[in-house]
Amino acid sequence: MQCPHFDAGRCHSCTLLATPYPTQVREKQEHVAALLADDRIAWLPPATGPEAGFRNKAKMVVSGTLEEPVLGILGSAAGPFSGQGIDLTDCGLYPGALQESFPVLAELITRARLQPYDATSPSRGARRRETPRESAWRGELKHVLVTLSADGELMVRFVLRSQEPVARLRKHLSWLLAALPQVAVVSVNVQPAHAAVLEGEQEIVLTDRHALPMRVGADGITLHLRPQSFFQTNTAVASALYAQARAWVDEVGPASLFDLYCGVGGFALHCAAPGRTVTGIEISAEAIASATTTRDELAALPAGAVVAGHDATWWAGAVRDVRFAAGDATAVARDDGAPELVIVNPPRRGIGADLSRWLEDSDATHVLYSSCNAVTLAEDLARMPSLRPTRARLLDMFPQTSHYEVLVLLERTATAG
Ligand SMILES: C[S@@+](CC[C@H](N)C(=O)[O-])C[C@H]1O[C@@H](n2cnc3c(N)ncnc32)[C@H](O)[C@@H]1O
DSSP: OOOHHHHTTSOOOOTTTTSOHHHHHHHHHHHHHHHHOOTTOEEOOOBOOOSSSOOSEEEEEEEEOSSSEEEEEEOOTTSTTTTOEEEOTTOTTSOHHHHHHHHHHHHHHHHTTOOBOOSSOBOHHHHHSSSOOGGGBOOSEEEEEEEEOTTSOEEEEEEESSSTTHHHHHHTHHHHHHHOTTEEEEEEEEOOSOSSOSOOSEEEEOSSOOOEEEEOSTTOOEEEEOTTOOOOSOHHHHHHHHHHHHHHHHHHOOSEEEEETOTTTHHHHHSOOTTOEEEEEESOHHHHHHHHHHHHHHHTOOTTOEETTEEHHHHHHHTTTEEEEESOGGGHHHHOOOOSEEEEOOOTTOSHHHHHHHHHHSOOSEEEEEESOHHHHHHHHHTOTTEEEEEEEEEOSSTTSSOOEEEEEEEEOSOOO
16 A cells, blocks of 8 residues: 555554555454464454555544644654644545545534634633643644445534534534535534543433444345444454454354443344343443444344345344343453353453453353454463363464464363362
């Protein structure tokens, strides 16, 4: 992949751009195999998708002026573009449908007078004080977050410093929906702090629709995605990830499973089956609401519908005992007895000592660990010596970067104690 921003030193995100893609995948495979360093693991060939145009979401920093807003990133503090707004609307990681939305969103910013937030320079008055107040920074619009579904629909979220511009945004909403009819959901996220935090707690949805339907795979499950919910970055590889998880879970055939850090329920719903009790736990209440919507939709499919190879009757039975609850995944270590199989898919920090210890000491016969950080994965596995990794697969969710996803099936070899 060729990138003018990388070549000019404006953006450094794609650190592997100069490495041919097959070499990237081979080196990631060597990296994860060396980190897990376990000859007993049977590795499946890596799962890959397109090497460009694969990102389903864009997190655009908004800079520039009201008349000429810039959507992209701010140049890194150390380099020659320090603090400068860098336009990344043509970034090759975005599919065409995302790229095409950016000029329209930029025009909306101008029309609705959403002044780009100036993250670098407090006003002159504030500069005289040692710790300028948040109000001393100029502007309102911090980020625009855009998510694209496999069916071409969009969710657009405006991260604002305050609610002040919301009325203007509402006024221009019909213009946006006419200019970009594929927009399904528009919301405002209020993030008042001058801090490196992408979004705040308050979300105001401006459209009638509150969730973006994210179909996974050709005839696959359509997961519902509400604002403030996580979704895997690469829909094609996420489809392979969930399919692999389902294949291994079905082979084990547990009567009960937990999906910890379940997000909008991708693993839980792909691994549901008649006669299987599934419990999904996730910290974001909005993600749990999304997962519950998908479950209810699968429970009531119209006669004749086929989803992921199963008909409406099968699905009604499969999701009958699927439950989702908002909460801290590590708290199950205190509260609940273990099911037969536990799926974990934590953030980069991994599951940590407490949850690892609970799994190690539990009655679960299998654990399925999906990780986006093999370093913390290896640390967690070392804490669970009774659970032997038997099978694993690298899934390259993040081409052109050194990041990747890895799925590992663990099987209990010894009774904990
Ligand atoms: C890597 S994402 C996985 C989401 C989901 N499994 C999927 O396939 O999309 C990690 C998820 O963990 C959630 N999370 C973070 N800390 C958590 C905690 N302490 N307890 C429960 N969920 C947590 C995040 O909100 C996020 O949805």
